[in-house]
Amino acid sequence: MALKKRNLSATEQILEALEERGYRSTAPRRTLAAAIGVQKRHFTAEGLRRQLPPTLGRATVYRTLKLLVEAGVLCRVMLEDGDLHYQLSHRGHHHHLLCVLCGSSQDLTGCDIEDLLAATSARHGFELSGHWLEVYGHCRDCIQNGRAAA
């Protein structure tokens, strides 16, 4: 069920995901998909709306974002200050390395945190049903470009 199909652009992937779920293809949704496809990093609902023509209703933005999260095309990202952002989702369940300097994010792979958590929880008599993890720091680029504090 991976989202990455053939060589579809992000915009096309979004539209296809909606179509697959039986949602109608409308002008506002196409506009939104294109706007999301252009994002370089995680964004907020309001931030996205500000990049759209003002004729596109606020409610449509929120409703569509919710659809896309449910469809697995987008995922939510929690910033350190508690701000809720969105970004394209490449995999099922995964975590992010969020650069607090440039705002970029990469997927955290090769990390078997799930197993560790399940084992530790069990030791507490706790039956794990889900978790939320965000990792903050400085990305390779920012370190190499001296943007990180010396």
Place this chain on the structure above:
Amino acid sequence: MALKKRNLSATEQILEALEERGYRSTAPRRTLAAAIGVQKRHFTAEGLRRQLPPTLGRATVYRTLKLLVEAGVLCRVMLEDGDLHYQLSHRGHHHHLLCVLCGSSQDLTGCDIEDLLAATSARHGFELSGHWLEVYGHCRDCIQNGRAAA
């Protein structure tokens, strides 16, 4: 720098933490400290306010909660639905096992997640500066009492 001093009650610990930081001892703050000390589980700012006399201003509640988080007496807890709650903080940095059935929470101890994250991040060329982790599931009590789905 642990907060757990002698045999102080939660309320006393809160007041002492404020005093140590040079904040003034006022009636509203004492009322708030007492109300927080009585909480059985994590709570929201508004929920707490509803338990306080209406003469205690909304702004005072929010301002004091922020102070207490900065002072390390309270910590923020993010629920699965994105709701931000607060609860007494027992340790420096730690994580919570949050029961989604009864709302209780216990600290996640004996988990060396920090090391695992640091190692994995490093492999990505990422310099870790912080992280946010919440674990959701069913606590021992809820499982034993059959509150968890069969």
Place this chain on the structure above:
DNA sequence: GTTTATGCAAAACATTTGCATAGTC
């Protein structure tokens, strides 16, 4: 007497909802 804290009201935000209209299938 200075300085800090409070309470109130208003402002600022983000998100949701009702509903008549318009657009898709």
Place this chain on the structure above:
DNA sequence: GACTATGCAAATGTTTTGCATAAAC
């Protein structure tokens, strides 16, 4: 034509802010 989606405006809910007053040190 039936059903879904949209846009608007208003409602909701939370958190923040300005400011004059009151309280603490």
